[in-house]
Amino acid sequence: MTDATQSDTAFRPKPSLPPPANTVGVVGWLRKNLFGGPIDTILTLLGVYLLYLIVQFAVEYGIINAVWTADTYRECLDINLGEGACWAGIGAWFNSMMYGRYPDEEQWRVNLGGIILLLWLIPFWLPKVTGKIQVGMSAVLTFPFLAASMFIGGDTGIFLHVMASIALTLFVAVWLHVAACYVLGRSLPELLISITGFTDKDDRLHKYVLLGAFAVGFVIALIYHMSWDLVEVQTTIWGGLFLTLVISGIGIASALPNGILLALGRRSKMPVIRVFCTSFIELFRSVPLITILFMAVTMMPLFLPVEFNPPKLAMVIVAVCIFAAAYMAETVRGGLQAVNKGQYEAAQSMGLSFWKMMALIVMPQALKLMIPNIVGSFMGLMKDTTLVSIIGLYDILLMGKAAGQNPSWLGFHTEPLLFTASIFFVLCFAMSKYSQHLERTIGGGYGRR
Amino acid sequence: MKKVSLLALGAGFLASLAITPEPVLAQDSTLEIVKNRGILRCQVGTPAPGFYSLSDDGKWSGFDVENCRAVSAAIFGDPDKIEYQSVTSAVRFTAMANGESDVLSRTTTWTLFRDTQLGLDFTTVNFYDGQGFMVTNDSGVTSALELAGATVCVLTGTTTELNLTDYSRTNSLDINPVVFEDSNVRDSTFFSGGCDAITNDKSSLASTRAKAPDQSIFTILPQTISKEPLGPVVRQNDSQWNDIVMWSLFAMINAEEMGINSGNVDEMKASSTNPEIKRMLGVEGDLNKGLGLEPEWAYNIIKTVGNYAENYEEFMGPKTVMNIPRAGSVNDLWTKGGLMYSPPFR
Numbered sequence: 001m002t003d004a005t006q007s008d009t010a011f012r013p014k015p016s017l018p019p020p021a022n023t024v025g026v027v028g029w030l031r032k033n034l035f036g037g038p039i040d041t042i043l044t045l046l047g048v049y050l051l052y053l054i055v056q057f058a059v060e061y062g063i064i065n066a067v068w069t070a071d072t073y074r075e076c077l078d079i080n081l082g083e084g085a086c087w088a089g090i091g092a093w094f095n096s097m098m099y100g101r102y103p104d105e106e107q108w109r110v111n112l113g114g115i116i117l118l119l120w121l122i123p124f125w126l127p128k129v130t131g132k133i134q135v136g137m138s139a140v141l142t143f144p145f146l147a148a149s150m151f152i153g154g155d156t157g158i159f160l161h162v163m164a165s166i167a168l169t170l171f172v173a174v175w176l177h178v179a180a181c182y183v184l185g186r187s188l189p190e191l192l193i194s195i196t197g198f199t200d201k202d203d204r205l206h207k208y209v210l211l212g213a214f215a216v217g218f219v220i221a222l223i224y225h226m227s228w229d230l231v232e233v234q235t236t237i238w239g240g241l242f243l244t245l246v247i248s249g250i251g252i253a254s255a256l257p258n259g260i261l262l263a264l265g266r267r268s269k270m271p272v273i274r275v276f277c278t279s280f281i282e283l284f285r286s287v288p289l290i291t292i293l294f295m296a297v298t299m300m301p302l303f304l305p306v307e308f309n310p311p312k313l314a315m316v317i318v319a320v321c322i323f324a325a326a327y328m329a330e331t332v333r334g335g336l337q338a339v340n341k342g343q344y345e346a347a348q349s350m351g352l353s354f355w356k357m358m359a360l361i362v363m364p365q366a367l368k369l370m371i372p373n374i375v376g377s378f379m380g381l382m383k384d385t386t387l388v389s390i391i392g393l394y395d396i397l398l399m400g401k402a403a404g405q406n407p408s409w410l411g412f413h414t415e416p417l418l419f420t421a422s423i424f425f426v427l428c429f430a431m432s433k434y435s436q437h438l439e440r441t442i443g444g445g446y447g448r449r
Numbered sequence: 450m451k452k453v454s455l456l457a458l459g460a461g462f463l464a465s466l467a468i469t470p471e472p473v474l475a476q477d478s479t480l481e482i483v484k485n486r487g488i489l490r491c492q493v494g495t496p497a498p499g500f501y502s503l504s505d506d507g508k509w510s511g512f513d514v515e516n517c518r519a520v521s522a523a524i525f526g527d528p529d530k531i532e533y534q535s536v537t538s539a540v541r542f543t544a545m546a547n548g549e550s551d552v553l554s555r556t557t558t559w560t561l562f563r564d565t566q567l568g569l570d571f572t573t574v575n576f577y578d579g580q581g582f583m584v585t586n587d588s589g590v591t592s593a594l595e596l597a598g599a600t601v602c603v604l605t606g607t608t609t610e611l612n613l614t615d616y617s618r619t620n621s622l623d624i625n626p627v628v629f630e631d632s633n634v635r636d637s638t639f640f641s642g643g644c645d646a647i648t649n650d651k652s653s654l655a656s657t658r659a660k661a662p663d664q665s666i667f668t669i670l671p672q673t674i675s676k677e678p679l680g681p682v683v684r685q686n687d688s689q690w691n692d693i694v695m696w697s698l699f700a701m702i703n704a705e706e707m708g709i710n711s712g713n714v715d716e717m718k719a720s721s722t723n724p725e726i727k728r729m730l731g732v733e734g735d736l737n738k739g740l741g742l743e744p745e746w747a748y749n750i751i752k753t754v755g756n757y758a759e760n761y762e763e764f765m766g767p768k769t770v771m772n773i774p775r776a777g778s779v780n781d782l783w784t785k786g787g788l789m790y791s792p793p794f795r
Contacts, residue, residue, distance in 0.1 A: 077662045081662050082662045092505050093505050095506075096503075096506075100507070101503075101507030102507075103507070236534070237507065294540070297540075298540050299543075301547040301548065301549060302546070390537050390539070390540075391536060391540060392534060392536035394535070401495070401496075403505070405496035405497060405498055405503075406498070406502045406503060406504060406505070407498045407769060407770045407771070408770075410656060410659045410660045411659075411661075413633045
């Protein structure tokens with residue numbers, strides 16, 4: 001029996017014809033999606049025309065008629081009669097919109113702080129690094145103190161010295177850990193223990209070794225930090241995008257932990273905690289953010305002794321944190337309620353304590369569900385921080401408005417708004433993209449569908 | 450009911466906070482506080498061209514900023530020991546009441562209500578403003594009384610709007626106000642012909658005109674339909690501090706009248722024989738005693754900040770974008786037909 005004879009006699013269908021030329025390729029796609037019928041065609045043509053108008057205007061306003069070098073807005077007007085953008089002004093005001101009134105020669109401190117934070121967070125994206133939660137915790141808990149000592153400068157006081165030194169030690173440790181993970185494939189603690197020869201010893205001794213290593217690092221960092229001699233920059237002159245990021249950054253970093261605690265408190269069976277958390281959430285969620293800011297900045301000093309005069313920025317940050325926590329609490333509670341009751345009961349029947357049940361069983365499931373909502377709140381918070389301009393903090397939006405009121409730049413108000421809008425778009429879009437990435441990677445069964 | 454009693458307790462607590470009387474400030478006088486702090490806290494507004502504006506290197510400057518610099522020079526001999534506070538007009542008086550600012554110097558109109566019911570004292574006037582109209586030259590309008598039936602661009606929720614309707618009714622002009630929330634939108638509407646005229650304080654009209662692509666086609670009409678005397682404000686019940694701020698301004702006005710400016714003040718101090726100049730510059734007498742300042746306080750103001758005319762030229766005069774002529778206006782010296790008048794230094 002040969003294949004050849006069989007194939008000769010077997011029924012062989014004709015090879016199918018290629019699909020009609022107008023249903024495949026570019027033409028087919030166009031017909032299917034854009035010109036499916038008379039209404040589709042009209043809508044497509046209208047859409048293309050609108051797009052043409054928008055693009056034409058944008059190109060004319062933003063590129064063809066734009067002025068790139070000028071010393072005053074009047075010079076721009078003389079060149080383009082207001083028909084195009086005056087990007088020269090953005091150049092002149094760029095530093096102000098980024099750093100507010102922070103002195104030019106000290107701005108490297110802000111940049112360096114930002115770079116340290118980025119470096120601290122990079123290990124999150126490195127697949128081989130272990131202990132990402134610890135890395136994240138170290139950044140969230142100690143970086144603000146390091147940043148404060150760098151950005152404010154001057155005589156920081158012993159508390160900030162200590163906290164900033166802890167932060168420096170941990171920062172160096174994180175990167176030693178990353179190096180260890182990549183070069184030797186072991187975590188930093190393992191490496192330290194094996195170097196000192198305690199591998200075979202009791203676990204308790206391991207702890208002492210790590211603590212000892214940390215103490216040595218801390219002392220070196222403290223001596224180094226004490227030697228810093230930075231000019232004091234009062235928080236009253238902070239501004240621009242830097243200020244926006246400081247306020248929203250601290251608000252965002254504190255919102256999730258505080259929100260989780262408040263949400264758990266609200267679902268607690270202990271009446272005092274439940275009543276406290278519920279009233280806290282309801283009180284701050286039902287008042288506009290601007291009211292809370294007003295209370296914090298203009299009303300609070302009336303009730304405080306004159307000697308106790310906390311900086312405005314500190315009050316604003318506390319107010320934003322409270323507000324963000326109240327909103328986040330309800331997002332988290334929604335996530336908690338979406339977790340099946342069986343999960344709680346299963347955890348309890350395993351004999352887990354409340355905190356273990358929450359940390360190991362419930363929260364990991366709930367947080368996955370909440371990612372879109374959490375990121376939505378963060379983006380909202382970041383944009384809400386522009387309200388601080390009303391109480392006289394020169395964030396990026398108010399700085400942009402101030403630019404147009406300078407006698408040399410009178411009338412310069414569209415360009416700063418466009419610039420600010422594009423910065424907010426980039427920041428928020430990046431957050432949105434990152435949340436989608438998180439949903440895909442840690443979402444598991446609940447991931448993006 | 451437990452919940453009710455808890456609520457009542459909370460409400461009672463809030464109420465007790467709300468009815469706390471006058472803010473309790475330390476017993477020290479403002480001068481003592483400022484001297485101890487080593488820095489003057491001066492409140493300006495969100496930037497307004499001419500009066501207070503922010504440069505791209507973060508410095509405040511302007512006509513009202515000079516008041517603060519004068520006070521700083523009088524106290525410290527250095528015009529720049531100032532922490533500027535810039536808040537929106539909604540919270541300007543609260544920021545004074547809660548002790549945040551030492552002096553408020555920001556285009557604030559002196560009215561009876563504000564002087565008597567806000568716990569504040571107006572010192573004196575450094576700029577007489579007033580509401581006016583601006584039209585295009587093409588319209589042929591030369592007087593506000595010719596604006597019958599015209600559409601006028603105006604900011605909403607301000608006394609400007611009220612003044613406009615009052616003026617329209619009194620003179621039966623039947624003006625149609627077109628109201629705006631944002632001054633930039635109002636200005637561009639006016640430039641593109643959206644209304645026949647625009648109304649605001651004349652100093653603001655000057656800055657609106659400065660924004661226009663072609664400034665020469667606009668005219669500010671001569672009529673002034675409201676009185677807006679602007680000047681620095683201090684907290685009530687500290688008359689020494691009130692005196693310091695007020696006389697710092699008078700020193701600048703009097704210096705102009707006496708012909709002293711930042712250029713010739715050293716010469717005047719050394720060689721002038723005029724007894725009033727000698728008293729003012731601290732060569733003779735002890736006029737500084739009552740103010741609690743150094744004898745050379747007025748000299749320091751004139752040397753570092755300048756006299757009234759110098760400041761006017763720098764921020765409002767014809768060489769600036771504001772271009773508000775001073776000669777013959779109410780802001781000229783009393784000797785030239787204006788209202789700028791300093792009590793004598795004796």
